[in-house]
Amino acid sequence: MKAEAQALKGHLDVLLLAALEPGPRHGYAVKEALREGSGGRFDLPTGTVYPALHRLEAAGLISGTWSHTDGRRRRTYELTEAGQRKLAGDRVNWHEFAAAVTTLLDRQPWPATG
Amino acid sequence: MAGHRLIDAAVTDLARHLPADAVDELADGLTETYLQHLSTGLDPDAAARAAIAEFGEPHVVIAAFVRQSPGRRAAQALVASGPAVGGCWAVAMVTGHAWNWPVPAPVRLALGLGFLAVVSALALAATARHSYRRTRITGAAGLGLMTLDAVVVVGAALLSLTVTWPLAIATAASLTRLILTARVVPRLLTG
Structure with missing residues (x-):
């Protein structure tokens, strides 16, 4: 099942940062890493990943460099130190949030009130 | 350019609206998507259509760039x-x-x-x-x-x-x- 783009809203930045954690990637490779890493669940329109990468670059969380591949200009991105710190912080926050939600959802049915 | 008229047309459409650097980057991504579909055995026309569908129509990509x-x-x-x-x-x-x-x-x-x-x-x-x-x-x-x-x-x-x-x-x-x-x-x- 593919996730709606709307469902990713608010999480896209940290997912893009996580996709770049193993090492530098160009836009299409980032999108593929998201798709493969989520078992096909996060299959975004490729073209919409690029403006998000540009926004992260403008924020100083990733940096891009140009190269040439098969006669085409290619921009490859990697995490900056600020991006690594942001990813680490967001990861901790997410684990705490997910643990709290899991605890609530796995509880026995709550007693009725009133 | 990728060598397929649909891909080239999409890149030309993007180039009318977006900065040159962004267009170069998108052209690389779109071409990469097209080549990926070609490698699965699709014929060039089907691969180009599949690539554009996966990449997003130019107006969708342009709107995403404008938004951000x-x-x-x-x-x-x-x-x-x-x-x-x-x-x-x-x-x-x-x-x-x-x-x-x-x-x-x-x-x-x-x-x-x-x-x-x-x-x-x-x-x-x-x-x-x-x-x-x-x-x-x-x-x-x-x-x-x-x-x-x-x-x-x-x-x-x-x-x-x-x-x-x-x-x-x-x-x-x-x-x-x-x-x-x-x-x-x-x-x-x-x-």
Whole structure:
């Protein structure tokens, strides 16, 4: 099942940062890493990943460099130190949030009130 | 170009609306997507159609770029901060009886028209949805806003007979906005 783009809203930045954690990637490779890493669940329109990468670059969380591949200009991105710190912080926050939600959802049915 | 007319047409469409660097990057991604589909055994036409479907139609990609463009985001921030800064100046001028300041009518008119032009330009950029070009107005509008802030701050300092708390707050608000705007305007003008 593919996730709606709307469902990713608010999480896209940290997912893009996580996709770049193993090492530098160009836009299409980032999108593929998201798709493969989520078992096909996060299959975004490729073209919409690029403006998000540009926004992260403008924020100083990733940096891009140009190269040439098969006669085409290619921009490859990697995490900056600020991006690594942001990813680490967001990861901790997410684990705490997910643990709290899991605890609530796995509880026995709550007693009725009133 | 990728060598398929559908891919080339999509890149040409993107090039009409987006900056050259972004188009080069998108062309690389679209070509990569096309080659990926070709490698699965699709014929070139089917691979090109599948690539565009996976990549997103040009208008979808352009809208995504416009939504996240630095010009649009900066314009939205400036429009949002406008009422607060303007409110500070309104209070400062009322309490300081600014209508008695010896400012020639042509200067008042020029300031008023300049203010309207800047606000209109920022509103256009902040509400852009499909035109990247519109978001680029923010650079020039930001310069105009910095000029207006500087003129008002200097003018008020020279013309006000006494320093009041409202005037000090309004001046601080304008200077803060001026400094923050100066940090983003160069990137907007060269980007």
